[in-house]
Amino acid sequence: MELTVKNLDVKYSDKKIVKDVSFHINTGEIATIIGPNGSGKSTLIKAVSRCLKISRGDIFLDKINIKEKKTKDIAQELAVLPQVKNVSSDISIEELVSYGRYPHLKFGKRLGKEDKDIIDWALEKTGLQDMRKRFVITLSGGERQRAWIAMSLAQKPKILILDEPTTFLDISYQLEVLELVKELNETLGLTVVMVLHDLNQAARYSDKILVINNGELCDFGEPDKVISSCLLKDIFRIDADIYDDKINKCTYFIPRKTIA
Ligand SMILES: Nc1ncnc2c1ncn2[C@@H]1O[C@H](COP(=O)(O)OP(=O)(O)OP(=O)(O)O)[C@@H](O)[C@H]1O
Numbered sequence: 596m597e598l599t600v601k602n603l604d605v606k607y608s609d610k611k612i613v614k615d616v617s618f619h620i621n622t623g624e625i626a627t628i629i630g631p632n633g634s635g636k637s638t639l640i641k642a643v644s645r646c647l648k649i650s651r652g653d654i655f656l657d658k659i660n661i662k663e664k665k666t667k668d669i670a671q672e673l674a675v676l677p678q679v680k681n682v683s684s685d686i687s688i689e690e691l692v693s694y695g696r697y698p699h700l701k702f703g704k705r706l707g708k709e710d711k712d713i714i715d716w717a718l719e720k721t722g723l724q725d726m727r728k729r730f731v732i733t734l735s736g737g738e739r740q741r742a743w744i745a746m747s748l749a750q751k752p753k754i755l756i757l758d759e760p761t762t763f764l765d766i767s768y769q770l771e772v773l774e775l776v777k778e779l780n781e782t783l784g785l786t787v788v789m790v791l792h793d794l795n796q797a798a799r800y801s802d803k804i805l806v807i808n809n810g811e812l813c814d815f816g817e818p819d820k821v822i823s824s825c826l827l828k829d830i831f832r833i834d835a836d837i838y839d840d841k842i843n844k845c846t847y848f849i850p851r852k853t854i855a
Contacts (some may be wrong), residue, residue: 596657596672596786597622597755598643603636603641603652612638613652614810620803622753625780625787627797630807636790637758639807643692643788644675644756656754670698674747678790682731687823688742689727692717695749717748721775734846737768744775755779757789761796769793773800794831798811798822799845819846829855 598611598620605613612635620626641647643654644662648685654661661669674695680689694709706714714717718724721741726734731742740760749757757776777800780787789796797804798818806814806821808830814821827835827848836846 597655597656597787598626598754598788599655601655603642603654605638605640605647606811607638607652608829611741612810613642614672616652616810616812618805618812618815620786620788622786623780624802625777625789625800625803626678626803628788628790628805628807629792629794629797634807635810637729637808638810640756640758640788640790644673645669646675646677647710649650667698672752673754673756674750674752676705676742676743676747676755676757676760678762680743684730684732686731688718688723688731688734691712691731691742692723692727692745692749695751698750712790713751714749717745720748720779735768736764738766740768740772741775744772748779752785754786757787759783759790759792761793771794776800776813794822794827795847797845799840799843810854822846822848824848830848 601617603613603616604611610687616639616641628639630636635750638647642649656664656672690712693706696706696713699710715724718727721744724743724809731739734742760776762771763771773796776787801818803816804818805812806823806826813830822837824835826838827833832854834851836851837846837848840847
């Protein structure tokens with residue numbers, strides 16, 4: 596599914612946080628939003644996923660303005676993995692994943708055979724089938740993140756939105772989560788929009804990168820065109836050397852020092 600954003604403004608009270616942002620993401624692309632702390636990345640992602648009201652502009656899913664769509668229809672097409680996730684202590688993985696089916700249930704109906712098959716499929720895709728009865732609070736960070744991704748998958752979305760999916764994970768779990776996202780993108784044709792802080796990971800796992808600075812979209816394009824010493828100097832205030840990773844076929848950099 597394509598995602599198009601046109602002239603988007605988002606405000607908190609009277610303060611404009613996202614300023615006239617426009618972009619287009621093709622079906623099956625992974626697009627990653629990067630930018631300094633407080634630049635408006637989460638606000639943008641929350642607005643796109645309809646968790647925040649927009650003050651101006653339009654959002655289109657496959658060229659249809661979401662203002663013309665029912666909330667339930669949007670929930671069937673777009674799954675969101677927020678940054679902060681709360682779960683009560685007695686919820687099992689299986690139960691959490693079943694919540695992903697709720698946007699598809701008719702009023703007052705219980706989960707049917709098809710829903711249960713989809714829950715099994717989501718657990719299998721994320722490698723959680725053998726631990727499905729475990730309580731979510733007993734899981735490691737990486738397992739917990741996979742459980743939330745499984746819940747999003749059970750929604751059978753066409754677009755998956757993830758706000759900093761690797762935060763608080765050690766490097767091995769970070770890669771595990773990003774590899775899973777990539778696999779789901781490739782095997783299911785899912786369009787993915789995510790926020791990442793690690794710019795090298797953004798370069799490696801994305802088809803497109805959006806750079807947000809002070810609420811404005813200041814660059815948008817393929818990682819090897821966007822990740823440059825200029826960007827690192829001007830937006831992230833670091834001196835860095837840029838290299839070509841021949842194995843992963845992507846750009847990477849080594850930071851040298853901060854710029855005062
Ligand atoms: N609920 C809120 N009410 C008022 N201002 C807010 C609210 N949430 C965020 N802001 C402000 O909006 C600005 C952008 O915040 P946002 O969380 O979108 O940035 P971010 O780029 O995701 O930051 P980070 O990288 O630190 O997570 C910040 O100045 C922040 O203080």
